[in-house]
Amino acid sequence: MFFRGNLLFFFLSTFALGQDVPQMLASFTNETIIIDGNPSEEAWKLAKVATTRWQHFPSESQSIAQPTEVKILFDEKNLYILCKAFSLTDQYITPSLRRDFSGGASDKINFVIDTYSDGINAYMFGSNPFGVKSDLLVSNGGIGEATDDINRTWDVDYDVESKIYKGYFIMEMKIPFGSINFPEGSKQWRFNFFRLDTQTNERTTWTRIPQVYKDFNLAFMGILEFERPLGKSNAPLSIIPYVNGISSHDFSGIGKDQKLNFGGDLKIPINNGLNLDVTINPDFSQVEVDDEIINLTQFEIVLPEKRQFFLQNSDLFSNYGAERTVTPFLTRRIGVARDLEGNNIQNRIIAGVRLSGKASENMRLGFLNMVTDEDLKNNIPLTNNTVLSVQQSVFSRSNLKFLVINRQRLKDYDFTTDLDEFNRMAGLEYDLNSKDNIWKGRFFTYKSFTPVENEKSFSGGAQFSRETRNQNINLEYAFIGEDFKADLGLLRRVGIMKFSPFYSYFFYPKKGNINNIELRQNGWFWVDPKKDESLLERSLLTTAEITFKNQSILSFRFFDRKEYIANPFDPTGIHPETPLEGNQFYFSRSSTIQFSSDRRKKLSFISSQNYGSFFDGIKYSFVNNFSYRVQPRLVTSLKFNYDRINLGNSIPLTNLWLFGPKFDFSFSKSVFWSTNIQLSSQSENLGFNSRFQWRFNSLSDLYIVYNDNYFTYDRLMPRFRSLNIKLTYWVFK
Numbered sequence: 001m002f003f004r005g006n007l008l009f010f011f012l013s014t015f016a017l018g019q020d021v022p023q024m025l026a027s028f029t030n031e032t033i034i035i036d037g038n039p040s041e042e043a044w045k046l047a048k049v050a051t052t053r054w055q056h057f058p059s060e061s062q063s064i065a066q067p068t069e070v071k072i073l074f075d076e077k078n079l080y081i082l083c084k085a086f087s088l089t090d091q092y093i094t095p096s097l098r099r100d101f102s103g104g105a106s107d108k109i110n111f112v113i114d115t116y117s118d119g120i121n122a123y124m125f126g127s128n129p130f131g132v133k134s135d136l137l138v139s140n141g142g143i144g145e146a147t148d149d150i151n152r153t154w155d156v157d158y159d160v161e162s163k164i165y166k167g168y169f170i171m172e173m174k175i176p177f178g179s180i181n182f183p184e185g186s187k188q189w190r191f192n193f194f195r196l197d198t199q200t201n202e203r204t205t206w207t208r209i210p211q212v213y214k215d216f217n218l219a220f221m222g223i224l225e226f227e228r229p230l231g232k233s234n235a236p237l238s239i240i241p242y243v244n245g246i247s248s249h250d251f252s253g254i255g256k257d258q259k260l261n262f263g264g265d266l267k268i269p270i271n272n273g274l275n276l277d278v279t280i281n282p283d284f285s286q287v288e289v290d291d292e293i294i295n296l297t298q299f300e301i302v303l304p305e306k307r308q309f310f311l312q313n314s315d316l317f318s319n320y321g322a323e324r325t326v327t328p329f330l331t332r333r334i335g336v337a338r339d340l341e342g343n344n345i346q347n348r349i350i351a352g353v354r355l356s357g358k359a360s361e362n363m364r365l366g367f368l369n370m371v372t373d374e375d376l377k378n379n380i381p382l383t384n385n386t387v388l389s390v391q392q393s394v395f396s397r398s399n400l401k402f403l404v405i406n407r408q409r410l411k412d413y414d415f416t417t418d419l420d421e422f423n424r425m426a427g428l429e430y431d432l433n434s435k436d437n438i439w440k441g442r443f444f445t446y447k448s449f450t451p452v453e454n455e456k457s458f459s460g461g462a463q464f465s466r467e468t469r470n471q472n473i474n475l476e477y478a479f480i481g482e483d484f485k486a487d488l489g490l491l492r493r494v495g496i497m498k499f500s501p502f503y504s505y506f507f508y509p510k511k512g513n514i515n516n517i518e519l520r521q522n523g524w525f526w527v528d529p530k531k532d533e534s535l536l537e538r539s540l541l542t543t544a545e546i547t548f549k550n551q552s553i554l555s556f557r558f559f560d561r562k563e564y565i566a567n568p569f570d571p572t573g574i575h576p577e578t579p580l581e582g583n584q585f586y587f588s589r590s591s592t593i594q595f596s597s598d599r600r601k602k603l604s605f606i607s608s609q610n611y612g613s614f615f616d617g618i619k620y621s622f623v624n625n626f627s628y629r630v631q632p633r634l635v636t637s638l639k640f641n642y643d644r645i646n647l648g649n650s651i652p653l654t655n656l657w658l659f660g661p662k663f664d665f666s667f668s669k670s671v672f673w674s675t676n677i678q679l680s681s682q683s684e685n686l687g688f689n690s691r692f693q694w695r696f697n698s699l700s701d702l703y704i705v706y707n708d709n710y711f712t713y714d715r716l717m718p719r720f721r722s723l724n725i726k727l728t729y730w731v732f733k
Contacts, residue, residue, distance in 0.1 A: 022207055022222035024050040024191070026072040026079070033073065033080050035174045037131070037163030044082055047071040050206060052195060057203040058515050058549045060211045060469075065200040068109065070193055074226065077234075081125075081173040083109055085195060090164050092129040093198045093600060094632045097666035099133045100152045105599030107198050109171060112138065112216055114190035115182035116273075116358060119218045119397035119433070121315070122190075123180050124150075129169040130632055131162035132669060139315030141397055141433045142217040143440060150216070153311045156180070157698050157732075178235045181273045181357055185231075191224035198600045201550060210437075211516075212469050212506065219397065219437035235269035237733040244283050248722035265309060273358025274365065279309050280351045284335070285724040286703040289689045292680045294641060294658050296571050296614075299492050305331045313356035316366030316389045320403055320429060321444060322461050325478045325498055327490040328425060328446060329405055334370050334385050334488070339378040347380055348373040362393040371410075379415040384408045385488060397433040402426075403446075407487045423487040424449040432464075440465045448485045456481035456495070465502075474502035482530075496536060499525040518545045536564045550598045557592040559612070571615055572645055572654040573682045580647065586615040594623075603628050617647035635664045657681045670695040679712070685719065686710040699730040 110126035126134040241264035263281030337347035352370035366389035427446035445460035461478030482495030504520040568579035590612025639660040
């Protein structure tokens with residue numbers, strides 16, 4: 001039944017796309033395959049060859065400058081991939097030797113594996129001529145931006161080696177079946193591979209993918225057929241204990257502290273698709289620090305999740321709601337809280353469990369339960385946080401989704417009331433993704449529950465888009481009741497309706513250095529239907545963007561916004577004593593020019609200049625990001641931003657600076673040292689974070705992390721300083 005269903009899926013996909021679906025055979029072998037970049041084994045000589053067939057950039061054609069050949073073998077325990085990539089010279093580019101290096105400015109080959117053939121989720125394994133590992137998760141069909149649909153922090157156990165020869169390089173990879181999930185008895189998977197060649201500035205793929213879509217888009221894949229059915233994935237039981245020695249000094253009054261923490265995770269495979277993760281006293285001190293951001297809006301900025309425990313199958317919990325409108329659940333709400341002054345602080349997680357993955361061929365299940373500790377100093381209660389997510393695949397690539405959230409206080413406190421006892425939410429969504437990726441949409445409705453019930457605690461919305469080579473049309477509508485509450489999520493406004501149209505058109509010149517020109521118009525309209533003057537915000541963004549064949553980008557943007565400010569508000573973030581008056585409208589109109597240079601160069605940059613009115617005042621801004629690499633050992637970058645804000649009246653002239661150099665040095669493919677320095681005049685903080693990492697065994701690490709923070713009010717004053725030595729070890733059973 002599974003095999004016949006997939007044949008029907010591929011037949012319909014072929015009909016919809018008007019193209020052939022490429023196929024390749026994975027041959028079974030009993031021969032021992034040595035992963036060394038030297039395909040001397042007899043099995044490799046007999047294996048079938050698949051070759052890149054399409055150019056994805058700079059044009060969309062079958063004209064390929066440098067072909068790439070791939071062979072695949074398997075045995076009872078592993079999948080083996082051999083890749084031979086032809087090149088003009090041996091001058092390959094890699095930003096570093098660190099795992100999951102950025103692929104935008106480097107030679108790289110990726111293999112996309114959709115083991116359940118649902119076109120929604122996939123694994124992506126990759127490497128480069130230097131044998132650097134890259135393992136990622138693709139979610140949401142790969143239809144959005146790379147930052148939305150790609151999870152780079154996910155790591156599993158696999159091997160890869162590369163060797164450079166004259167005129168080509170060879171990459172050899174071994175992926176244990178225990179590192180991925182797939183249906184027992186699988187006979188075929190959906191599969192694709194693509195290559196980034198910096199010498200010809202060419203992206204090529206095995207399966208034809210329209211250039212308007214990402215090369216990891218799961219709507220466009222071929223078939224990998226196995227010579228005989230696979231067994232079980234046989235994922236191992238993993239025990240991951242850690243020990244962390246911490247020496248810290250809080251200069252605000254707590255003083256010095258030294259302690260030794262213990263904890264760990266347990267990963268238990270339930271079946272070929274489900275995984276149970278258990279964590280006790282988790283510690284995330286080794287996680288890279290968040291980037292400082294200058295926030296000039298009245299809304300909270302969401303920072304990306306970087307903690308390993310929350311990352312696998314994270315789309316099961318995060319891919320809900322409407323962006324910048326209704327976000328039902330954010331994992332960063334767990335383990336992060338606000339102190340009495342409104343600053344983000346760590347809120348200790350006592351323990352937690354997470355069940356996630358495939359419950360059946362067409363159903364995915366996610367269950368998360370975490371208990372966070374009380375913090376009486378900052379009026380933070382002991383809390384239980386629970387999320388249940390169920391996603392049922394329907395039609396070809398669409399999903400019917402159900403989400404339940406419960407945040408429950410576990411004790412009573414003097415600083416809490418009965419109204420704070422719990423916040424619950426339940427909702428239903430339908431995600432539309434057509435076979436050919438042209439039609440996309442989302443329809444959702446949610447109801448929140450608090451100790452005081454109210455009829456105005458609903459939210460809902462719809463989003464619908466049509467995307468082709470030349471045009472992209474998107475319409476979005478959402479509403480949020482005035483009593484709707486999402487303690488574990490994010491709401492920009494309540495008691496509103498939002499309308500958001502979008503249109504873009506692409507031109508593709510046949511000659512010259514320009515690859516494409518995009519003209520784009522965005523609109524956001526927020527209204528409060530209860531008021532006579534119902535409009536809360538009207539924002540229009542007009543963009544012209546030119547992408548050159550060397551992948552540099554020049555863009556021009558004009559932004560026009562009318563915004564209602566209900567309460568006194570300080571957009572500078574540093575003059576709360578002289579805010580803008582509330583209960584009135586303000587206008588902001590500005591123009592921006594931005595250029596992103598060719599990232600293949602050792603020195604690359606993104607620079608933008610912005611000028612115009614800002615909340616009825618004047619603002620000039622520039623944003624500069626410079627990157628320089630000393631291949632393959634050192635990657636450096638420098639962020640240098642400036643905002644000059646003149647709001648007039650009694651509000652002082654404001655100069656905001658953000659300065660942030662980064663250094664990332666690779667001693668080898670297992671030893672790294674990175675340093676991040678950030679100076680922000682808005683947060684009035686100078687921070688140093690220096691991290692040494694030694695991956696002494698598969699997925700096992702020694703970290704030494706030094707943090708130092710200073711107040712920068714009138715002069716430098718020490719704020720908080722710590723030294724962490726953390727050892728994490730994976731034990732596979």
